[in-house]
Amino acid sequence: MPEGDSVWRAAAQLHAALAGHQLTDTDFRVPRFATLNLAGWKVNEVVARGKHLLIRLQGPAEERLTIHSHLKMEGAWQIYPPGGRWRKPGFTARCVLRTAAADAVGFSLGILEVVRTADESTVVGHLGPDLLGPDWDVVEAERRLLAEPEVPIGVALLDQRKLAGIGNIYRCEACFLAGVHPAWPVSAVADLSALMADAKQLLEANLGPGRRTTVLNARGVPVGRAAGRPGYWVYRRDKQPCLKCGTPIRRGVLAKAAGTEERDIYFCPTCQPLTPPA
Ligand SMILES: [Zn+2]
Known part of the structure; x- marks a missing residue:
């Protein structure tokens, strides 16, 4: 997709x-x-x-x-x-x-x-707020995500009824930048709005003719293709070292949920531990 x-x-x-x-x-x-x-x-x-x-x-x-x-x-x-x-x-x-x-x-x-x-x-009309739309509404998107707090965040991010615009690449990248394993329930993500802001920046960075430019997010982390780096932090980088900590990136799958397609996930097992912090 x-x-x-x-x-x-x-x-x-x-x-x-x-x-x-x-x-x-x-x-x-x-x-x-x-x-x-x-x-x-x-x-x-x-x-x-x-x-x-x-x-x-x-x-x-x-x-x-x-x-x-x-x-x-x-x-x-x-x-x-x-x-x-x-x-x-x-x-x-x-x-x-x-x-x-x-x-x-x-x-x-x-x-x-x-x-x-x-x-x-x-x-x-069924679509949630559009990350790239003029009417992007982070509060409404967060409300829709939290309406089903037990759904894995990696599944929820692909559910276009909650928020529109994210595909598999940025689902994986945004979870990595947030230090969140895609299998965590939505309720375990401490800062949903920061995660969505990263996804929005990743999408926006690829819009213009100068796509793939490096953009720093609000936390000073480069999003999109950084100069001299591979294209992505984790997407399709399984077995290659994490760009933050060196641990080999892993590939997995999340269980399919209604309204989403089952796609591979990519994550760093160190930066994104499977068990959320208590
Ligand atoms: Zn890592």
Whole structure:
């Protein structure tokens, strides 16, 4: 599953290519919308909500529709010059949006549907506060996390209903920076807001064209790719030495919970002991 930052970058690229332009042709390659043609509609904006992409359109008679897509594991939106040759196989294309200036093609999309813009809440209304959103609300996110205090923090961080935007990479990295084992119950994490602040900084550090820059968090710890260091503190670094203490990083799995996908966790057994402090 992509992290929220990659979805935000995709939204920014689609917005730059499509916003303000009129669609000259559309092709929805899913049965439910196969006959839909939105030629003549104008793209107002493209925004990300958590890991969901919303392409907002305005019709000839001022109607408003939203193309809602989700990248899931394999999905991607790509932008080409008009008629340009695609870099992915045509049979994986699910949505083609053409303007006079560009073709936008969504490949292997996990979700593709068209809803009335007024009804967007039916597709993204379940999401918790968005770490990258203008309406980020740390108090509400903490409330949602603490509503199920016994859930492992590593599971809760991936539950987009509690807070939106974190994928497996930053779940692992944020737990490491907080000195928290991903299996600890939410209630054992002493400072949830600091952990979320680190996750937010990790996501933000990867948003712009200068992604992977070093950023110091409020506690003076570099987040994101530090100069001269490997890309991550723990993610996919199993058997390699911890960058803080030298203990070999371990890989494990957390039990699957509703609304989340089971993914590997990476942690330092010294910096993130399995047993929380009493
Ligand atoms: Zn360590």
